Amino acid sequence: MKLVLLGAPGAGKGTQAKILSNRLSLPTISTGDLLRAAVKNGTPVGLKVKAVIDSGGLVPDDLVLSIIRDRLKEPDCKNGYILDGMPRTLKQAEALEKAGIEIDTALSIEISDDEIGKRMTGRRTCASCGATYHIVSAPPHKPGICDSCGGALTIRKDDEPETVKRRLKVFHEETEPLKAYYLSLGQLITVNNQPTIEETTMAIFEALGIKNDKAQVG
Ligand code: AP5
Ligand code: MG
Numbered sequence: 745m746k747l748v749l750l751g752a753p754g755a756g757k758g759t760q761a762k763i764l765s766n767r768l769s770l771p772t773i774s775t776g777d778l779l780r781a782a783v784k785n786g787t788p789v790g791l792k793v794k795a796v797i798d799s800g801g802l803v804p805d806d807l808v809l810s811i812i813r814d815r816l817k818e819p820d821c822k823n824g825y826i827l828d829g830m831p832r833t834l835k836q837a838e839a840l841e842k843a844g845i846e847i848d849t850a851l852s853i854e855i856s857d858d859e860i861g862k863r864m865t866g867r868r869t870c871a872s873c874g875a876t877y878h879i880v881s882a883p884p885h886k887p888g889i890c891d892s893c894g895g896a897l898t899i900r901k902d903d904e905p906e907t908v909k910r911r912l913k914v915f916h917e918e919t920e921p922l923k924a925y926y927l928s929l930g931q932l933i934t935v936n937n938q939p940t941i942e943e944t945t946m947a948i949f950e951a952l953g954i955k956n957d958k959a960q961v962g
Contacts, residue, residue: 768824
């Protein structure tokens with residue numbers, strides 16, 4: 745399966761990508777995670793994109809395309825992949841197609857802007873491994889500590905309310921038109937966000953025709 749996850753900032757793309765990755769044994773490639781890692785490691789790419797990410801804008805198309813092309817050449821991608829946060833503009837989608845990068849399905853998680861506001865104030869992200877939690881819907885076992893690696897949980901700089909507003913605006917203007925693009929290719933599936941992560945996973949599994957095996961969810 746070659747899957748693209750679409751959805752507003754905070755829709756749950758990263759959360760569901762992790763669950764789908766485990767269930768389908770496919771790698772998730774998140775441009776947001778790759779860019780944040782570059783910022784953290786102070787690489788030339790990281791230095792170039794930090795201010796753009798912090799302000800809630802989009803980094804240049806050419807830069808993310810080159811990152812994704814390199815990542816998809818790695819052997820773990822040969823049986824499929826889940827793209828989280830890419831493509832993000834029509835130009836990126838067309839460039840993927842031009843580069844021969846195949847997509848079977850674009851899954852859009854639908855959620856209102858109001859709901860996003862609540863999500864973002866409760867999200868916590870591990871400073872070491874990038875794992876995501878929510879203080880209400882997906883809390884860690886010990887407050888402030890990552891279950892996976894013991895790292896400190898922090899608030900992403902771009903989760904500040906004003907920056908979230910800008911990210912939502914950018915999403916509606918630049919990324920939402922991708923739904924019409926994938927619809928025209930017969931590849932779009934939409935799933936409504938559900939009140940819990942588990943219920944959203946079930947709705948996604950049903951939409952993708954994945955066997956509903958509770959033991960492997962979460
Ligand atoms: P990126 O990291 O991709 O951010 P995003 O798209 O804004 O999405 P988020 O990661 O904020 O949200 P998510 O949908 O993954 O939600 P999550 O699962 O965490 O990109 C960051 C930046 O990098 C961009 O702004 C841009 O600058 C740059 N960038 C990245 N890709 C780019 C590209 N291709 N081109 C140009 N620039 C690019 O869930 C959110 C919270 O809700 C969590 O706390 C979670 O626990 C909770 N939650 C999830 N689902 C549920 C549920 N159903 N019920 C209750 N709680 C839930
Ligand atoms: Mg994410």
